[in-house]
Amino acid sequence: MQLSCPLPKFDFDVITLGHGSGGLLTHRLLQKGVFDILGNEFLGQQHDGASFHMDGKLAFSTDSFVVHPIFFPGGSIGDLAINGTVNDLAMCGAQPQYLSLSFILEEGLKTDEFSQILADIKTAADKAGVKIVTGDTKVVEKGKGDKLFINTSGIGTVHPGAAIHHQHIRPGDRVIISGNIATHGMAIMSVREGLEFETSIISDTVALNHTVYTLVNRFGKGIKFLRDPTRGGVASVLNEVAELTELGVDLVQSRVPVEEQVEAACEMLGLDPLYVANEGIFLAIVSEDIAAPFLQALKEDELGVNAAEIGVVSVNHPRKVIMESRIGGSRVVSYLTGEQLPRIC
């Protein structure tokens, strides 16, 4: 994804260990490159941390990103690093505001690639409406990392009307998914070495905060639980819910939205879409009485056009997720065991 904002111009071609020294080269890397594109009044102070005023209930989240490859159809590790933490905060019912950004660069990383990642970060942060206020850069020797790893942590203000906690989930609550599942995972798999396949699947990576905040603002405590089903997919999130609440979840397979070519790709690789990672959808558990207007509001949002009610919380089979299959049978959907798709985010 080539972006329109100007790329930072580094006056050297590759990252060396010296760029992590804390000395002159680190200084140059930041001054003549990173700050060109990410610079703002916070980073400009060049302090060890950023300071700002906040009041009330805050949400705080962190994620490290090790996705491979770092560029993939529909995005890059840069987009993912911003959207991932933004979405985690959104799932707490918060509006993300301030992000930290920390790089672990591998010696030999091409500055062309680093520039593009920085541009992607800037674009994603602007779209999400968050400020990158503090950061860190380390460099490890060639062969001790893999191009670059990124950590972002973030802070946001929780909506005063939000009451998102698994303790609020009750039997009869509805399980709603905001869009097609398994898209991000299959986009990554399509460009993995030794596995490349022809497809037009692109990652769904996107910031969900504006969509979610509007819903929280309107439906308040009717929203019991929000989660973006990244690693481990929808199946893992629902198993966590079943375990934490000691209730069951009834899923209806035919209602779970999957794009046709994503489903075909999953079938080809022998993967169940319920376990494949997503980066641009969320799963909501809402009270029965708001389920219909919630779903309608979501479907009117451009990020929710494929939203669907896919299941219900149940007193039957506590701690288990049971899916009614398309052919009428039912089966237990358990936690993902092992690892199908390493380094998906």
Next chain:
Amino acid sequence: MQLSCPLPKFDFDVITLGHGSGGLLTHRLLQKGVFDILGNEFLGQQHDGASFHMDGKLAFSTDSFVVHPIFFPGGSIGDLAINGTVNDLAMCGAQPQYLSLSFILEEGLKTDEFSQILADIKTAADKAGVKIVTGDTKVVEKGKGDKLFINTSGIGTVHPGAAIHHQHIRPGDRVIISGNIATHGMAIMSVREGLEFETSIISDTVALNHTVYTLVNRFGKGIKFLRDPTRGGVASVLNEVAELTELGVDLVQSRVPVEEQVEAACEMLGLDPLYVANEGIFLAIVSEDIAAPFLQALKEDELGVNAAEIGVVSVNHPRKVIMESRIGGSRVVSYLTGEQLPRIC
């Protein structure tokens, strides 16, 4: 450094890619190990983020840790990851409160080592008085990382009397260092492969927040600038000050405290202690009128017994750090160029 708090007991010997899957193995890694030792009311919610109330001026900081080796005389990457971010917040005049903790584990990491790191993290966090409230764990393939990398980010409340900003620095302000320099860097070097040397140097890694907060509380806006001179050492911090303020700094070499065996080790390796990393000291720039009581208060603290006034901010030679050497001459102390000691933190 073996610690007294109980080590988490993992029921497996090594980390596999599956432990980063987001599925069953990730769940087990957290439930039967990580949460045993780090668990608290925040992590127990198993949400994507933590929520808490805060009001006023906050500080926010992040650091990734890639120190090699992960265990060294006087500490481990676990101690460093907590103390590093705690100290960054302290340098903003803040009392650190909430930390995030994110691991990038290399496939094959022994759980014995991971256990010890977790115990070190717990002990360091307790000493600093901070809570680990949210986290993340990723696993990369063998050969794509180096045992483990840690990111911590943190939030703290800025002392209402603090006015720490380089813009407040004036000619005549005094440069004070809180303890012996170059200790951490030389402790790491003493155990580097191919370089091991016999010494009893141990890292100075420690949380400075309690010491600093007491000083900020007493001396308020008399403290113009605080920084822990980690990578790049004292020389790099002072060069940043000179550049940001467009003033000069006069250093007196004979006043800079260095432990005897650290100085000997530096000499042996041809390193200048001014460029070697520290993890348990800070550099303060304070107004002339509080310099004496500030120094005295610092020397009465167990973390400040070797504190010394080592220089003064000057209108002469703007943007330059000039050191009067022990033999009476003077020389420019410039930024560290290149990298003497990669992966020191």
